[in-house]
Amino acid sequence: MLKRIYDWCIDAAHKPYALWIMGAVSFAESSFFPVPPDVMLIPMALARPERAWFYAAICTVTSVLGGVLGYAIGALLYDSIGHWLIEFYGLGGKVEAFRASYAEWGAVIIIGKGLTPIPYKLVTITSGFAGYNLWLFVLCSIIARGGRFFVVAILLNRYGNTIRAQIEKRLGLWVALGAIVLVLGFIVAARLI
Structure with missing residues (x-):
């Protein structure tokens, strides 16, 4: 079964809809979806290493846009959707402590957690809930998500x-x-947030 899924992802890299799927997964992962875009980025970059940079750029842009949606969920809909998503991931009791730390370490938190396998949606929703400056949030997201995806692109393009x-x-x-790694990301998020 794994081989069939892997082969589908490799074959899909040559299809025009592959970019749309990867972009949609990247967008959704930053705001509500639990699957990281690496499930599409890695096979597509392996199938076409010469396009790894382009794929990383697509993931970065769509991830940041999805992060803005996550930010909006936290800022505008925290009492309903945002709270439910945080509770769904088992992190409800730690949001207030995380929010308090934004006053002093907001940029470091966004960039640090954006580079790791910690679910980025938790950072985006909490950033909105904490009222972190939107433009600084976008800048930090570009640095963090771009750094993460372009490291993958460098490795896959070269090796x-x-x-x-x-x-x-x-x-x-x-x-x-x-x-x-994905499960550890959730565990680490539960302990650090």
Whole structure:
């Protein structure tokens, strides 16, 4: 099953709708969706390493736009949707402490957590809830998300063929490691926020 999904993602890199799917996943992940855009970015960049930079740029732009939606959820809809999403991820009791830390460390929090596997939607919603400056939030998001996606692009552009061979050789192991990193991101978020 993993091989079929992987092969679909690799094949999809050559289809015109692939960019739309990757962009939609990147947008949604920054505001409400639990799956990171790497599930599309990595296979697409492996299939076409010469376009890795372009894919990273698409992920960055759509992630920042999705982050603005997450910010709006926190700023305008926290009492309903925002609160529900934070509770869904089990972080309801820590939002006030996280909000208080924004006064002193807002940019560091946004950039630091935006570069990690910690779910970025938690940062975007809380940034809106905390009333963090929107333009500074956008700037920090561009730095954090761009940094994250362009590191992937650099690696896959330069070492794509070697990485692809290793992934295809041990696909189950790499998917398991990816799942572990995702789960650890949620655990770390629960402890740090």
